[in-house]
Amino acid sequence: MTAHLATLGRRLRIAIVCGCDESTLYAVARVMESKFADILFVGETERIREDERIKASLDSFTFIEAEDGVDASRKAVALVREGKADILMKGLVNTDVLLRAVLDKETGVLPRGTVLTHLAVAQLANHPKLLFFTDAAVIPYPTQEQRMAQVDYAVKVCRAFGVETPRVSLLHCSEKVSDKFPHTLGYQDIVEEGKKGTFGEVIIDGPLDLRTSVDPVALHKKGIPSPLEGQADILVFPDIEAANMFYKTITYFCEAEVAGMLQGAACPVVLPSRGDSGDNKYFSLAFAAMAVK
Incomplete structure (x- = not known):
């Protein structure tokens, strides 16, 4: 790191x-x-x-x-x-x-x-590269504007670590867009903004679950076509609860090296x-x- x-x-x-x-x-x-x-x-x-x-x-x-x-x-x-x-x-x-x-x-x-939000990075022993993720500490339920800012901050910091084309996964419990989960509808708009070049040279996809975001084999088994190819650099969680539990789980059970800071x-x-x-x-x-x- x-x-x-x-x-x-x-x-x-x-x-x-x-x-x-x-x-x-x-x-x-x-x-x-x-x-x-x-x-x-x-x-x-x-x-x-x-x-x-x-x-x-x-x-x-x-x-x-x-x-x-x-x-x-x-x-x-x-x-x-x-x-x-x-x-x-x-x-x-x-x-x-x-x-x-x-x-x-x-x-x-x-x-x-500007939007104040939390960005973290983790180095896990069983994962081949750094994983950036947001927001585990500041914004409980991000608005669309706040989520756009989270993606923008994460992409810029990821590039500082030498990743020229960051791969961003917009996380959900499944790969289905549903009006029961309004954030998945917002994800579609962010994917479109990524295609327009709003965040520079990036690959954005979602909704995806955590495993299909970071595991090419799992993605293939589920038969999901995704430009991320199971190789996400950045994980954008739907809310602070999911992100915070991920943060604490990988530090406690996986002994991950984790760093975090506020951006904005x-x-x-x-x-x-x-x-x-x-x-x-x-x-x-x-x-x-x-x-x-």
Whole structure:
């Protein structure tokens, strides 16, 4: 997943809000080893400065003091607005506090008219390539406009990983279009937009179930003609429930390496859960780095 970092071409800047927890500091140490970004710690930084990994190269970091999580979130978002940070990351601060700063109409970093959504990528031991999927964390039931944005974001990030013609599967429990499931009707419109070139050079199909999206043999057995040929790069789930269960299933039962971030803001936003490992947080930072415009 991190092999593509060599293509970045420049060193990025990551602003971490209240990043004093062990797993975040572990991820920071890995970032510094990989040398793809500089770190700006925003918050109460005394505990951070005392960490042995940080003390060893104290001059390599930038420390910006803040009174609390609210103040730290505002200051980190301001760094993005001022062009001083390329990626935002949540440490030990409540998600709603950081998102409030990101979404603030006057001082936030969500351009007017854009859609904020979640994009993830997984590397599974028994699958030959990376799988991108959306949205496991933000939009409960996407509107057609939001789903179009999800496809657009995913396609652009997928291309950053060297996939020239991303294959996008619009997921459902079967391959049938039905007015009982309105999103399958919307899928047809997205497929047509793909043919028109709305998303650039892509192959889009749906509705398809998960197995026929990623398994050519299963697709052949069911006798389904699909231009994806069972080789999807991107999985677009119908709602947050399906995507979130997929996310947790592959991490818990398949031990997949998974990274995630928010797309749509002026910069990628990494919102790990407090239970995420240091490796997961590192992968998410690397993933976000590949998405920086």
